[in-house]
Amino acid sequence: MYKVNVTDLRICQKCPRLFAYHLQGKTGIWRIGLSGSGNFPGRLFHDKIANVFHEQMASKKITPMKNEMLAAVHSCSDDQSLEKSLSEILERYLFVQLMEKQGIHLKSFQIESLLRGFSLWRKHVVQLIKTAIQHIKNEPSMQIWTQIFLPPEKLLSATYGINSNVELKVNGKYDALMVDIEKKEIVITEFKGLNFGNEDDDFLQLVLYCWLIKESTGLSPRGVLFYLEEEQPAVYYQAKEITDAMNHLLAPLFKEAFLILSAYEKKEQLFVERSQNSDLCQKCPFNHSCDTDFHQKNQITERKKIAKKRASKIKSTNSQKAKEHENDEYLANQEAENAMKNVIETFQALKLPVKASGYIAGPRFIRLKITPQVKHGVIPKKIMSHAETLQLQLELQTAPLIKTQAGYVSIDFPRKISIPLTLKDVWEKGQSSRPVSNVTFPIGMSIEGQIFWANLAEPGMTSILVGGTAGSGKSVFLRSVILGLALNASPENVKLVLIDPKRVSFTDLKKLPHLLCPVLMDQKSALEMLSSIVDEMESRYRILEKACCEDITIYNKSHTTCMAHQVVIIDEYADLIIDKKTRENLEQLIIRLAQKGRAAGIHIILATQRPDVKIVTPIIKANLQLKIALKVTTKTNSMIILDQPGAEYLIGRGDMIIGGSVPFQRLQGAFSGKEDINLIFLK
Ligand code: SF4
Numbered sequence: 212m213y214k215v216n217v218t219d220l221r222i223c224q225k226c227p228r229l230f231a232y233h234l235q236g237k238t239g240i241w242r243i244g245l246s247g248s249g250n251f252p253g254r255l256f257h258d259k260i261a262n263v264f265h266e267q268m269a270s271k272k273i274t275p276m277k278n279e280m281l282a283a284v285h286s287c288s289d290d291q292s293l294e295k296s297l298s299e300i301l302e303r304y305l306f307v308q309l310m311e312k313q314g315i316h317l318k319s320f321q322i323e324s325l326l327r328g329f330s331l332w333r334k335h336v337v338q339l340i341k342t343a344i345q346h347i348k349n350e351p352s353m354q355i356w357t358q359i360f361l362p363p364e365k366l367l368s369a370t371y372g373i374n375s376n377v378e379l380k381v382n383g384k385y386d387a388l389m390v391d392i393e394k395k396e397i398v399i400t401e402f403k404g405l406n407f408g409n410e411d412d413d414f415l416q417l418v419l420y421c422w423l424i425k426e427s428t429g430l431s432p433r434g435v436l437f438y439l440e441e442e443q444p445a446v447y448y449q450a451k452e453i454t455d456a457m458n459h460l461l462a463p464l465f466k467e468a469f470l471i472l473s474a475y476e477k478k479e480q481l482f483v484e485r486s487q488n489s490d491l492c493q494k495c496p497f498n499h500s501c502d503t504d505f506h507q508k509n510q511i512t513e514r515k516k517i518a519k520k521r522a523s524k525i526k527s528t529n530s531q532k533a534k535e536h537e538n539d540e541y542l543a544n545q546e547a548e549n550a551m552k553n554v555i556e557t558f559q560a561l562k563l564p565v566k567a568s569g570y571i572a573g574p575r576f577i578r579l580k581i582t583p584q585v586k587h588g589v590i591p592k593k594i595m596s597h598a599e600t601l602q603l604q605l606e607l608q609t610a611p612l613i614k615t616q617a618g619y620v621s622i623d624f625p626r627k628i629s630i631p632l633t634l635k636d637v638w639e640k641g642q643s644s645r646p647v648s649n650v651t652f653p654i655g656m657s658i659e660g661q662i663f664w665a666n667l668a669e670p671g672m673t674s675i676l677v678g679g680t681a682g683s684g685k686s687v688f689l690r691s692v693i694l695g696l697a698l699n700a701s702p703e704n705v706k707l708v709l710i711d712p713k714r715v716s717f718t719d720l721k722k723l724p725h726l727l728c729p730v731l732m733d734q735k736s737a738l739e740m741l742s743s744i745v746d747e748m749e750s751r752y753r754i755l756e757k758a759c760c761e762d763i764t765i766y767n768k769s770h771t772t773c774m775a776h777q778v779v780i781i782d783e784y785a786d787l788i789i790d791k792k793t794r795e796n797l798e799q800l801i802i803r804l805a806q807k808g809r810a811a812g813i814h815i816i817l818a819t820q821r822p823d824v825k826i827v828t829p830i831i832k833a834n835l836q837l838k839i840a841l842k843v844t845t846k847t848n849s850m851i852i853l854d855q856p857g858a859e860y861l862i863g864r865g866d867m868i869i870g871g872s873v874p875f876q877r878l879q880g881a882f883s884g885k886e887d888i889n890l891i892f893l894k
Contacts, residue, residue: 212370213472217383217419223468224415224460226486228501230468234475244491245412251328251404251440252321257386259309260329261363261402264301264336265387268360273353276304281356284340284347293344297337305329328439332402335437335445339389339398346392361388361397369426371465379469385420388432396450397424397432405440415464417448418456425457447541481505543572546626550605551579554622557604561597563589568619573658574632575866575879580619591615612860612877623658623877625862632865634691634883637662638698649704650776650814652695654839655867655878663869663878665692665837667778668764671872672837673809678822678852679841684865684880685818686716688841689782691883692816693717696778697725708744708779710737712786727777734793737781741800744777744813748804751811763812776812779804784819785826798831805834822848838871841880 215223222241223230233240267274279300287293306329314322340347340359347355364386370378387400401417417434424432433450474481483505485492492498547570558565564587568580583589598610601622605611611624637653641662645651650667657663665672679685696705706727709717714732721730731737751763751774760766767773781787788794804815817835819826822843832851840858843849849858853870861867865880 212378212380213373213469213476214380214382215468215472216381217416217423220381220419220464220468221412221416223471224464225412226488226491226495227467227471228483228486228497228505229495231471231475231481231483231505232497232501234472243495244488251324252317253402253404253439255309255313255317255321256325256328256332256439257364257402259313260305261332261387264305265360265363265389268356269362271354271357276300277353277356279304280340281347281353284344290341293341294337297340298333301333301336302329324440328404331439331444332437335400335435339391343392359390359392361390363387367420367423367427369423371461373466373469377469377473379465379472381419381423381465383420383423385424388424391433397428397430398435399424399432400435400437403436403438405438410436410446414448414456415460418453418460421453422457422461425454449541542628543577543626547572547577547579550577550624553604554579554581554601557600558589558594558597561600563593563597565589565594565620571658572626573660573879574656575625575862575864576623576658576877577626578658579622579624580616581622582619591620594620609860609862612857614857625866632656632879632881634694634698634881637691637881638695645699649700650696650778650812651699652692653881654692654869655865655880657876657878663876667776667814668809668812670809670836673814674805674835675816675837675839676827676832676835676852676871677816677818677839677841678820678827678843678848678858679818679867680820680844680848682863683820683841683843683861684863684867685820685841686713686782687882688839688865688867688880689716689780689816689818690720691881693720693723693780694883697723700776704773704775706775706777708740708777710740710779710781710787711783712737713783716782734787734790734797737787738793738797738800741779741797741804744779745800745803747777748808748811748813751813752807755810762810774812776814778814778816780816780818782818784817785821788826798828802830802834805831822851824851827851836872837869839867839869841865841867 218241219230219233222233225244229240229243267276280297283293283296283300287296306326310322317325343359347359364384366382366384368380368382370380372378385399386402389398389400390396391398399417399420401413401420403413413436417436421432421434424430431450431454434448434453436446436448438444438446471481471483481504485501495501497504551567551570555565555567558581564584565581566584568582570580571578581594583591583594595613598613601607601613601624602610605624607624611622614621614623632655634653637656640656640660641653641664644662644664645653646664646666648666648668651664654663654665665675667673677685677688679688693707693709696707699705702724705725707723707725708727709720709730711717711730711732712734717730720726728740731740754774755762755766758766758770760769763774763776788797801815801817804813808814815835817831822840838852840849840852840861842861842863843852843858846856846859849856852858853868853875855870855875857875858868865882866877867880868875868877
């Protein structure tokens with residue numbers, strides 16, 4: 212039988228040659244390629260805080276800390292006071308005691324770093340206890356703690372059959388284990404200091420411990436990488452995700468380690484593949500000697516195959532983005548499931564039986580789908596009348612948006628932790644549905660994850676009204692419209708006219724190659740430009756008429772000199788029409804462009820933060836086909852933009868409802884930063 216431990220396998224996964232050096236007795240190999248170690252006094256934390264806690268909790272011995280914790284669970288009437296009491300007990304019995312004994316030997320930066328890590332860990336532990344609160348309350352005996360917490364840092368062993376005759380024995384000591392009684396799952400936690408971008412390595416370590424636990428208990432654990440020096444310390448992995456990684460990663464890794472180990476033990480010459488990670492090789496002190504030390508040989512095809520398979524699996528299983536996505540998905544699902552439970556119980560208490568019909572967790576929202584039991588007299592209207600009760604129960608800042616949909620009632624509310632949606636994300640995700648047009652841009656992402664595109668060349672979308680109060684994300688949305696248009700088509704095909712009476716919305720877009728003229732900031736220049744665009748429109752109509760073409764798309768297909776689309780974008784229309792003398796002229800020009808612009812390739816997007824009847828007059832509104840409402844202050848504002856309420860419930864920062872010429876739907880607009888502007892210059 213051949214033996215390895217988790218550290219050996221982590222080294223082998225990084226580079227088989229490094230594993231061979233490690234076997235030969237070279238020291239410090241495990242550190243090669245790691246980006247740093249931070250200042251966190253990890254050993255002290257393990258020995259004197261985490262281990263002390265887990266040992267006490269897992270032991271049958273009654274201790275004052277356990278006694279006090281149990282008393283707190285039974286006496287605290289609400290979440291807040293429970294959290295406070297548990298936190299205070301943990302601090303007193305663990306951190307304060309440690310400081311009394313050893314604080315004098317520590318440097319101040321170590322104490323600070325330890326305190327920060329302790330606070331994060333304590334929060335994590337309190338949350339874990341809260342998930343089991345009902346079980347703890349129902350179980351009067353102190354032994355409940357031993358069912359939840361398991362002894363720390365235990366040595367585990369399991370064997371992997373390389374073939375019918377040979378086994379590889381793997382040993383390893385995990386950091387902390389507990390049982391999620393609610394879900395009947397084992398949860399393994401590995402503590403780290405800073406997250407230096409060594410996630411592949413950290414993840415493999417977690418997967419190996421999970422495999423050891425699975426081999427010993429038959430249960431598939433889920434895992435947490437807990438970075439004690441990071442503001443967002445916990446990276447969660449579900450049991451399925453870990454099992455998938457076990458299936459993909461471990462067999463080739465075990466075989467690779469075995470081949471090197473057996474050759475080494477038999478004192479055979481080692482022919483080991485070079486690492487495929489050039490970044491690692493650059494940092495490696497053996498960069499100049501390893502080719503000579505482990506001559507490459509063509510015959511080692513089996514090993515080559517294994518290395519290749521492993522590299523591709525690691526890449527696909529564990530890319531940073533995929534992990535972030537999976538982690539986020541996991542948290543969102545948990546949040547949605549808890550909320551659904553809460554909603555069903557609330558309606559039960561109100562004697563309005565409803566059934567759970569699923570949920571969708573978008574980047575910023577969760578949509579719960581419920582089916583009211585109509586046969587018991589529960590109609591959607593009754594559900595809608597309880598928006599404020601749900602706000603209370605779900606602890607929301609504003610009431611959730613409740614709507615009747617085909618076959619269910621939807622309840623939309625913002626996620627506790629949402630992920631920002633960037634223009635780049637939306638752009639990349641929406642490529643398969645991007646319309647073929649010179650004037651298209653992504654408006655936003657639906658709660659189901661679909662990208663909704665505007666196409667100004669389409670009759671129902673040629674001009675757009677955008678309304679939203681300050682903080683609704685209106686200017687950010689307009690920026691992403693401009694950048695979306697510029698990303699989509701070249702400056703020869705699309706010309707932009709930006710009107711910004713506020714003077715601050717488009718300052719960093721001044722150098723866009725698509726601009727027809729500098730950004731216009733006053734009424735006079737806006738009026739002159741709009742009237743010259745109207746002249747251009749009339750002149751184009753004459754050209755189209757002569758050429759017998761219906762619109763510029765048809766004209767451009769049959770002529771060598773093409774007409775570029777022109778898009779006028781106005782941020783804060785109310786400021787533009789403040790002067791009564793020019794207001795009428797401006798309104799007339801805008802109405803003419805909105806009415807006749809499409810065929811001539813001229814489009815208008817008009818935005819205002821004052822969607823009232825004095826600004827958005829019925830005639831302006833009637834001529835702007837697509838309506839986009841970001842958050843507004845009143846139901847009346849929502850009615851003015853969309854002809855229906857709802858936008859007053861939006862939560863700002865790009866949360867929007869679109870309507871008018873398209874079916875109403877809620878979307879999340881994209882945030883656009885410098886990176887998106889750079890994309891245009893790099894095109
Ligand atoms: S230089 Fe690259 S291939 Fe060679 S031992 Fe170091 S990591 Fe491995």
